[in-house]
Amino acid sequence: MKRFFELLKQSLKGGEHDYTEGSVKSAIVLLSIPMILELSLESVFAVVDIYFVGHLPNADVAVATVGLTEAVISLVYTLGIGLSVGATAVVSRRVGEKNFVAASESGAQAIWISFAISLVVAFLGYFFASDILRLMGAQPEVIQQGTSFTQIIFASSPAIILLFLINGVFRGAGDAAMAMRSLWLASILNIILCPLLIYGYGPFPALGLTGAAVATAIGRCSGVLYQCYHLFWKNRTIKIVKSYFKPKWEIVKSLLGISLPAMFQFFIQSGSWIVLTYIVSKTGSTEASAGYQIAIRNVVFFILPAWGLSNAAATLVGQNLGAKQPERAEQSVLLTTKYNVAFMSLVTLLFVFFSKTIIGFFTEEPIILAYGSQALQIIGLGYIFYGIGMVMIQALNGAGDTKTPTYINIFCFWVLQIPIALTLSFYFELGPLGAFIAIPTAETVLALLAYYYFKKGKWKKVEV
Structure with a gap:
């Protein structure tokens, strides 16, 4: 325990560490804890916005605007996450090779590519904000009052994408604490500025719903500026100078070759969850949809810690492959999987035996409580397999093999999960229960396939 708390303190403090040698257990702890906290803080933005705008006089319109915009902006997140996967894979490989100049050049190439893409997204989102809300089924009053919110959020797309991307660069370099701190800064500023700009305390103007967008944009932009300060002016593993931004098409090709399938992976996942939500609402009731959403x-x-461990595995794979230590890379993944299985086993027990207690924190409505606890129990049965699948998929991504996970995702989510949900829900008339059952079924198959392809070992030979 003493050693663990020492590692915990070191992981939060950050600093230089060579993950290609020494204890693999220590490496996992040093990388995963900041990554878990980073992911947790990223999820804070939408929650904070909804909380504060939910207390405005026109709360229904404000909350609807935030929810609809967040649903669309998730596609921007997908771009950022996909690009960050490519950046992590390439940068970690170069760091493992101890070629820090090439690692920094790769980071710079990833930044200018991402910035160029984000400008297109920002332009389209800003000028077509009202059309986007209309396409999402927004009521006229939501479009009228919420367009400025949506415009500001889309205008800040460069900050959203760069925040993900640059954190991917830091993770690839093994500097997970820096990625965590940039999210801390962005989240804390958002929490402070939201009430000030929404309600107009002190010298701040009362901007209402628009104030939430301004606060979020300022928070994210500040996080990016903090990242850039450490990239350009501090002596770290990754240090970028102006000349590194000159296009190097070989690096660009490698980055996009990894990132594009990774983006598609997340589009596949997001799309399948949207379909499941539709099935639940179509075959059930408003109460069924509410219970499912709470679950x-x-x-x-509860999956965030597992996701943090999975990201740690991706970094360890990339760096150790770069150091020509494929067996250490494999050992890192298998040990991370064991930790994930142990954690997910505890969550499974929690979901199966205490589902009503958990859902009861969010609602006292009997029907919503019944659907929510049922969904949580059934989905929870596959939690161990979720943990295995996440680590294996991220390990393959970290090695630069993003195509194999993409094929696995297509098969499991669209060839398996959606047809099973449709068949059980409509043909066998199980309603929402059919969608609930399809989730652990597909995730279990995904875990088995990912493990099979990981053990085949072709990822060890991928050139990045």
Whole structure:
């Protein structure tokens, strides 16, 4: 325990560490704890916005605007996450090779590519904000009052994408604490500025719903500026100078070759969850949809530690492959998987035996409580397999093999999960229960396939 707390303190403090030698257990702890905290803080933005705008006089319109915009902006998150996967894979490989100049050049190439893409997204989102809300089924009053909010959020797309991307660069370099701190700064500023700009305390103007967007944009932009300060002016593993931004098409090709399939992976996942939400609402009731959404929020929250461990595995794979130590890379993944299975086993017990207690924190409505606890129990049965699948998929991504996970995702989510949900829900008339059952079924198959392809070992030979 003493050693663990020493590692915990070191992981939060950050600093230089060579993950290609020494204890693999220590490496996992040093990388995963900041990554878990980073992911937790990223989820804070939408929650904070909804909380504060929910107390405005026109709360229904404000909350609807935030929710609809967040649903669309998740596609921007997908771009950022996909690009960050490519950056992590390439940068970690170069760091493992101890070629820090090439690692920094790769980071710079990833930044200018991401910035160029984000400008296109920002332009389209800003000028078509009202059309986006209309396409999402927003009521006229939501479009009228919420367009400025949506415009500001989309205008800040460069900050959203760069925040993800640059954190991917830091993670690839093994500097997970820096990625965590940039999210801390962005989240804390958002929390402070939201009430000030929404309600107009002190010298601040009362901007209402628009104030939430301004606060979020300022928070994210500040996080990016903090990242850039450490990239350009501090002596770290990754140090970028102006000349590194000159296009190097070989690096660009490598980055996009990894990032594009990774983006598609997340589009596949997001799309399948949207379809499941539709099936639940179509075959059930408003109460069924509410119960399912509460259950999914808990599933996402409790899966964050597993996701942090998975990202740690990706970094360890990339760096150790770069150091020509494929066996150490494999050992890192298998040990991370064991930790994930242990954690997910505890969550499974929690979901199966205490589902009503958990859902009861969010609602006292009997029907919503019944659907929510049922969803949580059934989805929870596959939690161990979720943990295995996440680590294996991220390990393959970290090695630069993003195509194999993409094929696995297509098969498991669209060839398996959606047809099973449709068949059980409509043909066998199980209603929402059919969608609930399809989730652990597909995730179990995904884990088995990912493990199979990981053990085949072709990822060890991928050139990045």
